Amino acid sequence: MKKTDKKDIKNRLVALHEPSNPQAEYFRTIKTNIEMANIDSQIKSLLITSPTQDSGKTMISVNLASTYANDGVKTLIVDLDLRRPSLGFAFPFLKSCPGLTGILDSSQKLTLDDAIVKIGDTNLYALPVGVRPVSPYSILNSEKLVQLIKQLQEEFDMIIIDTPPVLMVTDALLISKWVEACILIARGSYSNKKDVRKSLKSLRDSNANVLGAIFNNPQMKQTNYYYAESDA
Ligand SMILES: Nc1ncnc2c1ncn2[C@@H]1O[C@H](COP(=O)(O)OP(=O)(O)OP(=O)(O)O)[C@@H](O)[C@H]1O
Numbered sequence: 001m002k003k004t005d006k007k008d009i010k011n012r013l014v015a016l017h018e019p020s021n022p023q024a025e026y027f028r029t030i031k032t033n034i035e036m037a038n039i040d041s042q043i044k045s046l047l048i049t050s051p052t053q054d055s056g057k058t059m060i061s062v063n064l065a066s067t068y069a070n071d072g073v074k075t076l077i078v079d080l081d082l083r084r085p086s087l088g089f090a091f092p093f094l095k096s097c098p099g100l101t102g103i104l105d106s107s108q109k110l111t112l113d114d115a116i117v118k119i120g121d122t123n124l125y126a127l128p129v130g131v132r133p134v135s136p137y138s139i140l141n142s143e144k145l146v147q148l149i150k151q152l153q154e155e156f157d158m159i160i161i162d163t164p165p166v167l168m169v170t171d172a173l174l175i176s177k178w179v180e181a182c183i184l185i186a187r188g189s190y191s192n193k194k195d196v197r198k199s200l201k202s203l204r205d206s207n208a209n210v211l212g213a214i215f216n217n218p219q220m221k222q223t224n225y226y227y228a229e230s231d232a
Pocket residue numbers: 004005006007008009010012050052053054055056057058059060081084086164165216217218219220
């Protein structure tokens with residue numbers, strides 16, 4: 001598999017920087033589909049995962065979060081890919097921020113406001129990982145993280161959580177316990193159907209509310225993003 005250049009994510013934030021670009025329409029369609037999936041009570045926390053690496057999770061998470069923010073929704077994107085944090089590729093200034101691990105480290109005495117970064121003059125906020133933790137499991141299993149997410153759910157109208165691939169580590173399955181819904185990102189050229197099915201099954205076996213899968217076509221031309229029903 002060709003190695004991708006993560007730095008290129010910051011050039012792909014169409015929904016944030018060029019909301020009238022036709023490509024930003026893909027993300028509005030995804031948002032509409034999410035809304036249609038739960039008409040009676042709007043989803044306010046969403047986990048994004050994929051079967052394997054490099055599927056476009058971070059790129060899509062940030063564009064989707066920007067789409068909500070552009071619609072006036074106070075939106076937070078949380079990087080819970082504690083193994084390969086990527087929000088810093090989208091927003092390089094986040095690399096020096098204390099982030100999630102800063103808040104969880106009580107010796108630093110940080111508040112949420114110290115760790116959450118507002119993105120420009122928008123309704124979009126970001127919580128990066130901060131210093132990469134030695135033991136992601138102990139963070140993901142901590143009561144402190146659950147309490148923090150509850151607090152964030154009170155402060156924000158939408159929280160989008162970027163997570164590691166579901167077939168590689170169990171992080172996304174753990175996180176799915178405290179979010180309202182999940183979406184799987186499959187990369188057109190190299191996510192095979194078997195992996196997609198296996199990932200959907202793992203999420204469902206963990207009682208996750210899986211809304212569906214997005215097939216991400218890296219060429220980003222015409223009908224690139226498909227929103228499939230979750231029985232893929
Ligand atoms: N539709 C697309 N068109 C063009 N480039 C894309 C597209 N989707 C993703 N990419 C590029 O592919 C690379 C991988 O995307 P991204 O980092 O979002 O994937 P990921 O699933 O978060 O990866 P990881 O598993 O490492 O966290 C990035 O360089 C990104 O800009």
